[in-house]
Amino acid sequence: MSNPSNHPIVPPLKDCVHRAQELLRACVHCGFCNATCPTYILTGDEREGPRGRLYLMKDLLAGTTPGADLEPLSHCLSCRSCETTCPAGVHYSEILDTVREHTEGERSRTERALDRLSIAALSARRPLAAIMGGVRRLRPFIPQALKQRVLGSTEGLEWPVARHARRVGLLVGCVQPALRPDLDIKAALVLDRLGISAQRVGPGCCGALPFHLHAHDEGRSTALATLAWAKTGDWEGFTSTASGCTAFLKDYPRLFQDTKAAGGAQAFAATVTDIAAWIDPAHLPRLSERQRHRIAWHAPCSLQHALKEAGRVEIILRALGHTLVPVADSALCCGSAGPYSLRHPRWATALGRRKWQSLTGADPEMVVTANIGCQQHLAHHGDRPIHHWLDLVYDALTNPDKADRG
Ligand code: SF4
Ligand code: SF4
Structure with a gap:
């Protein structure tokens, strides 16, 4: 499907560009978002943080920088941590999606071929x-x-x-x-x-x-x-x-x-x-002392920054009787980010290592998360188990004796 402006389900790109330019005006360039951006924290490079990317996207939408380096946009995890931090409510991800669509023709053939291959596989x-x-x-x-x-x-x-x-x-x-x-x-x-x-x-x-x-x-x-x-x-x-x-x-x-x-x-x-x-926590069984665990909870970015539903799973795990240990920098992405770990393995690995250190800092018996991508990405650290939280709820409801997953 191409992007003709009269297609019934494809918003006209010029309208999206106009809207993205409107959204960009909300940014007051304070830089607070850099503090919670994983790629900025990794590199310390302004271009690899949300504020730098917003400047770049502004120029790209205005068409004032033909041939600009698009790498910093490609390195973005779309984790939306910057949106959670931003005091001005900048809709970063919507701007990024529009810019990516707008600059599609400027990407190399190799990059496009890799994307096609990833989608097919x-x-x-x-x-x-x-x-x-x-x-x-x-x-x-x-x-x-x-x-x-x-x-x-x-x-x-x-x-x-x-x-x-x-x-x-x-x-x-x-x-x-x-x-x-x-x-x-x-x-x-x-x-x-x-x-x-x-x-x-x-x-x-x-x-x-x-x-x-x-x-x-x-x-x-x-x-x-x-x-x-x-x-x-x-x-x-x-x-x-x-x-x-x-x-x-x-x-x-x-x-x-x-x-x-x-x-x-x-x-x-x-x-x-x-x-x-x-899932109503009030209807869950309370596990026996032996079946309870010390858990490090990893809230995927999609849950805490996109859906803004952080907190629910923690209540469920505590209702079962588990203890949640403190996790430093819990807002930071683990580097999985869908196909990101395939496209940028070096960055994804560095972020995964950092996340694993944070998750295991308080020596939990296991790590628990809510997204298969995060689970797979973090699993190779291997020094303790990592589960989907639904595994624990399933065990508690159907076979509490098996709930001893430690
Ligand atoms: S996106 Fe928000 S936090 Fe980041 S520089 Fe702009 S206003 Fe500040
Ligand atoms: S979406 Fe994530 S990686 Fe991208 S700029 Fe925002 S905080 Fe940084």
Whole structure:
């Protein structure tokens, strides 16, 4: 799909540029955001922080710097930590998305080819699932250090029959079902115990993968397919077990501003919440002393900065009886950031190492997170287990004896 200004679902680029220029005016150049920007902290380079990037984006939108170096924009993790910090409420990520679309023609052929390759490889759900299934069968022979990256056996797990009046649509996703095919089933079983039937919805990818790899219109088409799915049943709301996907669903209105899909996207997004919002901590069991753990909680950026739903999972983990240890610099990205770790492995590794030090500083028994990307990215440190928080809730509800995961 090209970007003709009269396409019914593609907002005219000139309108987006105009809006981004308006949004840029909110920035007062105070630089507070630099203090919580992972790439600025890594490099100490103003160009690699949000304020420097905003200056660059202003010039790019004005067209005053043809041939400008776009590398600092490519290094941005889209973690949105700067948005949380900014006292002026600058919508950094919306400006960045527009600039990336606006400057698409200036990127090299190699970069574009790499993006296409990443999209093709990561969105090929069936082949990816088949490969991971094969690797999973070899798990007993895999070195201990790599075992945490090969998870997700569905043995003994079955999706529960929809028997409750309350129903939630659980987005299928693309990469997660291959890496953790058990997680959605466990989520459905947890919700079933709490009186809510979860049903699989959507065409697969939510659109985040192509959109964040510069295939903006492909991302919109995929989002449109999800919106069409959302109308085929009677669901109270929508969620997913990967906070990165949930955050993108919540952002659909931005993708379709001033188009005929805008109303539908807004109505849909209003029903999207993080999956923790569906779990009432008051209905969870309190684990015995032996089953409780000292946990370092890693809130993915998509949860704390994009969805702004930090705090819910912590309440759930404490309701089970676990203790959460303090984590320094908890607002900082771990470096996973979707396909970022593939495109910028050196930066991603440096950020992952730094994050692991923060997470393990108070010597927790385990690390717990909410996004498969973060879980996989941090898993290779291997000196202690890392789980999705839903694993712990599932164990507590179905088999507390197994809850002893330490
Ligand atoms: S984005 Fe916000 S925090 Fe950063 S320089 Fe601009 S006004 Fe200050
Ligand atoms: S989105 Fe993250 S990496 Fe990008 S400028 Fe903001 S804080 Fe820095």
